[in-house]
Amino acid sequence: MNVLYPATFKYDKSEKRYIVQFLDLPEAITEGETLEEAxxxxxxxxxxxxxxxxxxxxKIPMPSHSRNARLVAPNAxxxxxxxxxxxxxxxxxxxIARALNTSWPAIARLEDPRHWPNLRQxxxxxxxIGQRLVISLEPVIMDRK
Numbered sequence: 001m002n003v004l005y006p007a008t009f010k011y012d013k014s015e016k017r018y019i020v021q022f023l024d025l026p027e028a029i030t031e032g033e034t035l036e037e038a039x040x041x042x043x044x045x046x047x048x049x050x051x052x053x054x055x056x057x058x059k060i061p062m063p064s065h066s067r068n069a070r071l072v073a074p075n076a077x078x079x080x081x082x083x084x085x086x087x088x089x090x091x092x093x094x095x096i097a098r099a100l101n102t103s104w105p106a107i108a109r110l111e112d113p114r115h116w117p118n119l120r121q122x123x124x125x126x127x128x129i130g131q132r133l134v135i136s137l138e139p140v141i142m143d144r145k
Contacts, residue, residue, distance in 0.1 A: 003079045006069035024061045047074040051113045078113040099128040
């Protein structure tokens with residue numbers, strides 16, 4: 001499971017800018033003069049949009065699949081928070097805390113995109129819900145059209 005959201009990058013010749021829109025998050029729109037700048041801005045706006053939805057208690061859609069879009073990831077903290085939320089399934093925060101012999105707030109922080117979890121915390125929490133933590137590095141420009 002990963003957190004890569006599809007976005008369209010369209011070059012506006014009259015404005016000389018790339019316009020970026022996310023297929024699953026209509027409020028997430030940004031731009032950039034170069035493709036590299038547009039990709040950087042896309043990751044930033046995706047992070048802010050997902051954090052905002054978490055703060056507001058709004059639904060966060062699973063990333064859809066599109067052949068005509070580039071995949072964009074939010075920052076690592078937001079990815080970790082979303083992955084914990086998505087992967088825990090029917091497990092409650094209290095159940096995970098008991099399994100790890102820790103407090104409920106310690107586990108709840110793993111779902112907070114403003115919290116910096118360490119790898120040991122993430123690995124232990126993943127194991128408690130029957131998952132395995134996998135770390136990956138991706139190229140900055142991911143052309144998956």
